[in-house]
Amino acid sequence: MSESSRGGAESSRFPEYWEGRKSYFKNYTGGAPPQTGASANKSKGSPSTISGGAAERARGASGKALYGSYARECYIATEVYGNVNHVSVDRLREFRDYTLLNSWLGKKIVEMYYSGAGKRAAEFIRTTADWVRHPIRLVLDALVRVIPNYRNTHESNFGHYQGELKLECKEFTKKASEFIENEAKKRSKTKLLVGLSGGVDSAVAAGLCAETRLETKLATVTDKKYSRLQDLEDSKKIAEHLGLEHEIIDATDMYGTISESDDFIRLHTMMGFRKALINSIAEKEERVIISSGNRTESCLGIFCSNNILGDIFPLANLYKTQVYQLAKYMGFPESIALKPSHDGIKGHLDDEAAIGISFKEFDVLAYLFKGKGFKPKKICRLLGYNPEVIEMIISLIKQNETSLEFPGLDV
Numbered sequence: 001m002s003e004s005s006r007g008g009a010e011s012s013r014f015p016e017y018w019e020g021r022k023s024y025f026k027n028y029t030g031g032a033p034p035q036t037g038a039s040a041n042k043s044k045g046s047p048s049t050i051s052g053g054a055a056e057r058a059r060g061a062s063g064k065a066l067y068g069s070y071a072r073e074c075y076i077a078t079e080v081y082g083n084v085n086h087v088s089v090d091r092l093r094e095f096r097d098y099t100l101l102n103s104w105l106g107k108k109i110v111e112m113y114y115s116g117a118g119k120r121a122a123e124f125i126r127t128t129a130d131w132v133r134h135p136i137r138l139v140l141d142a143l144v145r146v147i148p149n150y151r152n153t154h155e156s157n158f159g160h161y162q163g164e165l166k167l168e169c170k171e172f173t174k175k176a177s178e179f180i181e182n183e184a185k186k187r188s189k190t191k192l193l194v195g196l197s198g199g200v201d202s203a204v205a206a207g208l209c210a211e212t213r214l215e216t217k218l219a220t221v222t223d224k225k226y227s228r229l230q231d232l233e234d235s236k237k238i239a240e241h242l243g244l245e246h247e248i249i250d251a252t253d254m255y256g257t258i259s260e261s262d263d264f265i266r267l268h269t270m271m272g273f274r275k276a277l278i279n280s281i282a283e284k285e286e287r288v289i290i291s292s293g294n295r296t297e298s299c300l301g302i303f304c305s306n307n308i309l310g311d312i313f314p315l316a317n318l319y320k321t322q323v324y325q326l327a328k329y330m331g332f333p334e335s336i337a338l339k340p341s342h343d344g345i346k347g348h349l350d351d352e353a354a355i356g357i358s359f360k361e362f363d364v365l366a367y368l369f370k371g372k373g374f375k376p377k378k379i380c381r382l383l384g385y386n387p388e389v390i391e392m393i394i395s396l397i398k399q400n401e402t403s404l405e406f407p408g409l410d411v
Contacts, residue, residue: 075113075122080137088140094150095143098381154384161364161382167322169329176314177211183312184214184288192216193287195278195309196238196246198231200327200339203238205292207330208314210242217245219281221274223252226266231344234336241332249277267345275309288312296320296359299366301400302351319363362393369394 074096077089100106125133184192194206196218209216220235232248239246251273258269282289291310296319315323320341327337340350341359352358368374368382376390 075118076125076136077140079122079125080133080140088144091144091147091149092140095147098150098384099147102381150384154382157382158364161368162321162360165319165321165363165367167318167325169326172326173208173211173329176208180208180290180312180314181212181214187288187311189286189288190214191285191287192290193278193282193285194218194290194292195274196220196235197292197344198228198234198238198336198339199292199341199344200332200336201292201294201315201323201341203332203336204323204326204330205290205315206238206242206244207326207332209290210244217247217281217285217287218242219247219249219278221249221251221277223250223255225252226255226270226345228342228344228346234339237333238336241336247281251277267343270345278309282311290314291316294318294320294323296363296366299370299397299400300355300362301396319367320359321363357393365390365393366397369397 074084074089074093077092078084078086081089083089096110100110125136180192184190192209192212192214194202194209194216196202196206198220206216206218218235218239220232222232222235235248236246254273255270258266278289281287289309289311291313292315293310293313294315295317298316318326324337330337340352342348342350348354355362364383365379365385368379369376374382376387376394379385379390380387
């Protein structure tokens with residue numbers, strides 16, 4: 001995560017936000033559900049990926065159909081094919097979720113089926129000879145051949161909208177460097193300062209400053225007790241790559257006064273100390289601070305307005321995946337350009353593991369809702385997500401959309 005301060009994703013908002021969804025994400029990611037709070041700080045997690053989650057989305061991985069409270073069972077098809085996970089059963093389940101349940105007549109048929117008719121028919125098939133099972137299978141095979149392949153459609157749609165987030169990096173870099181210079185001029189400043197965490201956000205912010213004609217300094221606040229040591233090494237690599245002045249501030253003694261009993265308090269106290277130290281350098285040397293916060297963090301509520309570190313926000317309107325595109329364009333080594341985002345504290349989960357969804361997926365969902373104005377039902381139809389998940393994500397975006405408004409650079 002960038003030095004722009006976080007809203008305590010693991011300790012405050014997300015435990016409530018994902019309450020009741022652990023079983024969904026256990027299936028969704030193919031692994032353990034996202035952990036939060038104290039348990040999140042004791043173990044590592046792995047982020048979900050679009051390749052691992054798309055098939056589960058398309059068939060309602062939470063154990064529910066995508067619309068309503070129907071179970072995964074397709075009684076007749078399961079009995080005929082002999083396996084609830086048979087590929088043809090999956091296709092018929094998708095037909096139920098994406099076609100039947102999107103019409104009044106289809107909903108009535110599904111309701112009748114799950115009111116007992118489906119179970120009774122399956123029981124009849126089970127207790128009769130194959131002369132009943134065989135013709136039913138022929139009918140179902142014919143139906144499977146003509147119904148749409150929803151899974152491929154969802155993957156194709158996702159790839160299309162992900163492509164719309166592709167950034168013209170050369171053009172943006174030029175616009176951003178001019179934006180930074182103009183904003184600094186408005187403040188009568190000729191020197192820049194970037195709080196460098198060692199992560200991809202601050203690396204890109206520093207890279208944009210390096211393209212300006214203004215003197216730029218990087219400052220890293222670290223300590224020997226709580227901070228990830230790799231972040232300090234990565235900060236040094238970034239400064240060397242850009243050829244910029246780099247000051248390292250050892251805050252071990254200052255952080256030593258922080259209470260050990262409450263992880264939430266420790267996180268935000270460290271953020272406060274870091275903000276104070278960076279601000280003191282800016283004030284002393286008459287520099288303007290360049291923020292590395294981005295739109296994805298704003299939508300998630302982990303870049304909050306009451307603890308901002310920055311005067312100019314060149315990345316405020318970029319999604320996280322676009323920041324990664326810029327990092328690659330700027331030629332940073334892969335250890336920086338592909339580095340998972342996190343809060344910089346030892347033992348804490350990376351951000352994607354903490355929120356339970358990859359930035360690739362979240363950015364597309366946020367773009368469709370905020371950027372294109374799509375309604376939740378349309379997003380579900382296009383991408384095959386469980387509506388409950390879409391509603392929760394959109395609720396979070398709405399909750400945070402007015403908390404953070406900056407004069408950021410338009411993309």
